[in-house]
Amino acid sequence: MLIFKMAFRNLLRQRRRSLLTGLTMVIGFILFALTVGTLEGSWGTMVEIITRDHTGHAQIHRKGYLDRPSLYKNFADTPELYATLAKEPAVAAVTPRIRSAALAFVGMKTTGIELIGIDPERERAVTRLANKVRDGAFLPAAAAKQALIGRNVADVLKAPVGSELTLISQGADGSVANDLFTVAGILGDAKDASEQNRVYLHIADAQDYLTLDGKVHEIALLYHDRKKVEPATGRVGAAIAAAGFRDLSAESWMEVEPEFYRTMQADKKGGDIQMLIVLLIVAVGVLNTVLMAVLERTREYGVMAAIGTSPRRLFSLIVIETGMLALLSSLLGAFLASFALWYFAAIGVTYPEPVTVAGYSLTTLTADITPAAYYKPFLIIFLTALLVSMIPALRAARIKPVDALRSL
Amino acid sequence: MENVIRIDKVSKIYRTGEVTVDALKEVSLTIAKGEFSALAGPSGSGKSTLLNIVSGLDKPDGGTVELGGRAMTAMSASDLSDFRRDHIGFIFQSYNLIPVLTVEENIEYVMLLQGVPKNERRERVAKILAEVGLDGMQKRLPIHLSGGQQQRVAVARAMVAKPAIILADEPTANLDSKTGHDLLDMMEEMNAKHGVTFLFSTHDQMIMEHARRLITLRDGRIFSDEVRG
Ligand SMILES: Nc1ncnc2c1ncn2[C@@H]1O[C@H](COP(=O)(O)OP(=O)(O)O)[C@@H](O)[C@H]1O
Ligand SMILES: [Mg+2]
Numbered sequence: 001m002l003i004f005k006m007a008f009r010n011l012l013r014q015r016r017r018s019l020l021t022g023l024t025m026v027i028g029f030i031l032f033a034l035t036v037g038t039l040e041g042s043w044g045t046m047v048e049i050i051t052r053d054h055t056g057h058a059q060i061h062r063k064g065y066l067d068r069p070s071l072y073k074n075f076a077d078t079p080e081l082y083a084t085l086a087k088e089p090a091v092a093a094v095t096p097r098i099r100s101a102a103l104a105f106v107g108m109k110t111t112g113i114e115l116i117g118i119d120p121e122r123e124r125a126v127t128r129l130a131n132k133v134r135d136g137a138f139l140p141a142a143a144a145k146q147a148l149i150g151r152n153v154a155d156v157l158k159a160p161v162g163s164e165l166t167l168i169s170q171g172a173d174g175s176v177a178n179d180l181f182t183v184a185g186i187l188g189d190a191k192d193a194s195e196q197n198r199v200y201l202h203i204a205d206a207q208d209y210l211t212l213d214g215k216v217h218e219i220a221l222l223y224h225d226r227k228k229v230e231p232a233t234g235r236v237g238a239a240i241a242a243a244g245f246r247d248l249s250a251e252s253w254m255e256v257e258p259e260f261y262r263t264m265q266a267d268k269k270g271g272d273i274q275m276l277i278v279l280l281i282v283a284v285g286v287l288n289t290v291l292m293a294v295l296e297r298t299r300e301y302g303v304m305a306a307i308g309t310s311p312r313r314l315f316s317l318i319v320i321e322t323g324m325l326a327l328l329s330s331l332l333g334a335f336l337a338s339f340a341l342w343y344f345a346a347i348g349v350t351y352p353e354p355v356t357v358a359g360y361s362l363t364t365l366t367a368d369i370t371p372a373a374y375y376k377p378f379l380i381i382f383l384t385a386l387l388v389s390m391i392p393a394l395r396a397a398r399i400k401p402v403d404a405l406r407s408l
Numbered sequence: 409m410e411n412v413i414r415i416d417k418v419s420k421i422y423r424t425g426e427v428t429v430d431a432l433k434e435v436s437l438t439i440a441k442g443e444f445s446a447l448a449g450p451s452g453s454g455k456s457t458l459l460n461i462v463s464g465l466d467k468p469d470g471g472t473v474e475l476g477g478r479a480m481t482a483m484s485a486s487d488l489s490d491f492r493r494d495h496i497g498f499i500f501q502s503y504n505l506i507p508v509l510t511v512e513e514n515i516e517y518v519m520l521l522q523g524v525p526k527n528e529r530r531e532r533v534a535k536i537l538a539e540v541g542l543d544g545m546q547k548r549l550p551i552h553l554s555g556g557q558q559q560r561v562a563v564a565r566a567m568v569a570k571p572a573i574i575l576a577d578e579p580t581a582n583l584d585s586k587t588g589h590d591l592l593d594m595m596e597e598m599n600a601k602h603g604v605t606f607l608f609s610t611h612d613q614m615i616m617e618h619a620r621r622l623i624t625l626r627d628g629r630i631f632s633d634e635v636r637g
Contacts, residue, residue, distance in 0.1 A: 002513070002520055009508035299503055306465055306500075307565075308493020308521050310486065401465045405500060 029333025117206025302404020
């Protein structure tokens with residue numbers, strides 16, 4: 001196609017200028033890719049933190065449990081249910097939990113606590129709870145009437161490892177639940193907010209204590225790929241429904257932790273401003289170059305129009321010229337951005353001060369190399385360049401041969 | 409003889425601020441098919457203005473222009489663009505060629521716009537290159553050609569699209585007199601051989617001598633119109 005040939009040769013005409021404009025786009029591309037990549041990266045890190053901390057990538061509950069949690073909204077974690085989950089290729093590990101609230105006593109001291117029953121071995125596979133034990137030990141695999149307590153509970157109750165902890169709550173049968181547990185370990189330190197008021201029991205002890213034999217409140221799921229949480233959760237939901245567990249539903253961590261999710265989304269918006277600035281620089285650069293080129297070529301375009309080149313063709317010629325430059329720049333930009341992204345993904349950049357988002361702190365800025373880190377910069381740079389070039393292109397299309405030819 | 413162009417009472421007034429210039433005053437003129445005519449007259453007499461109106465690059469303030477029986481003065485801008493492409497060949501004083509296209513691509517250009525098939529384009533280009541004496545230069549870019557060679561390419565480009573008329577506004581003004589005469593000789597040859605109608609303007613006495621019909625403009629009016637042996 002002659003028009004492409006002409007556009008390409010026009011690019012080579014003012015090499016320096018094309019190079020500079022191209023470079024603006026290349027740098028714009030890299031900055032864009034890094035912005036997207038690091039946003040996805042820190043987003044990914046945060047997701048990793050929150051999901052591996054406690055939530056898991058998704059959870060299964062009785063329908064309506066999340067809206068209004070209740071001791072009575074429980075379900076039987078039957079072997080059939082586990083078998084159904086095990087058949088899902090996305091699911092890496094699962095762990096059942098019991099949830100309630102209780103009053104904890106040590107001697108004369110008392111405090112309200114969040115009571116969680118866990119299967120210690122399965123919990124290890126899904127979350128990093130075991131890593132948070134600072135004093136004492138994690139719960140043993142078999143129920144032994146032991147408890148893991150949050151740092152705050154330990155402080156308020158003045159309960160070191162080995163203390164006797166009395167828990168008072170209400171059983172599912174309406175009776176008063178009252179039992180003694182030995183503190184096996186203390187979770188976290190003063191800085192870690194997440195486990196402050198939690199008390200973990202072995203799930204069998206918890207079922208016994210709350211008269212919830214064979215029942216659980218939730219099953220937390222860990223997937224192989226945290227980037228595919230939503231489709232995986234959709235499939236898990238469909239699978240358990242198909243297996244006949246009609247009163248159960250699967251919810252992604254976004255639904256389990258909606259507030260955290262909203263905060264993250266808001267944080268993601270921060271990157272938009274950065275991108276807007278890059279965009280403006282690219283736009284001004286392109287506009288300037290193309291406008292200059294059109295002014296310089298007024299006579300030539302005038303001749304072309306005189307001999308019968310339609311305004312539309314002249315318009316296209318200029319837009320194609322810019323489009324080609326944007327395409328080439330994007331290719332180079334993508335190539336170079338790969339190195340930058342790789343650096344951020346593999347090594348990362350340590351923040352001078354840890355950054356805290358929604359109660360979780362980040363120490364290094366890392367990037368995720370996702371398709372979005374490439375196609376978003378490409379689309380934005382390419383479309384901006386095309387759009388901006390339309391202004392001078394329109395000018396060229398409107399050139400009147402008589403005026404252009406007189407400007408000799 | 410069949411008329412290619414019929415100009416009837418064409419006038420053009422330029423207004424720049426307070427000043428108005430009557431560049432053309434009710435000029436009427438017909439050009440017959442196969443003519444080789446010169447539009448003469450001193451600088452400012454209205455030659456360019458008239459050629460621009462004939463070619464549809466400019467609109468008159470009064471009067472009508474017909475080319476091949478079609479009223480150009482009534483056409484829309486985009487119709488005029490296509491009309492020029494299909495019926496009018498242009499040779500300008502200078503910078504005729506598209507700088508990024510080679511000699512053969514420049515010659516091919518209008519045919520490409522016209523949608524002439526590739527094989528035919530190639531054939532016509534090869535033929536015309538030989539006729540205008542530019543054999544072997546097809547791959548050159550315009551900047552590597554002399555002024556005279558560039559004008560020859562412009563003639564070739566105009567010829568090859570088979571227009572009803574070729575309009576040339578001072579085609580020799582930027583050439584030395586020898587090169588100018590050579591160009592005119594070549595145009596005459598094209599006219600004689602292919603019967604292409606030419607209308608060119610000049611203020612050069614020597615160049616006028618090539619014309620078989622000499623139309624002289626003065627102050628926007630036709631001062632004389634003579635056919636010579
Ligand atoms: N765009 C214009 N604006 C104002 N006056 C013009 C314009 N073009 C031409 N003229 C005037 O019209 C007259 C005829 O000009 P032109 O057709 O260029 O003459 P020529 O080509 O014979 O030298 C001159 O007086 C010139 O100054
Ligand atoms: Mg003139």
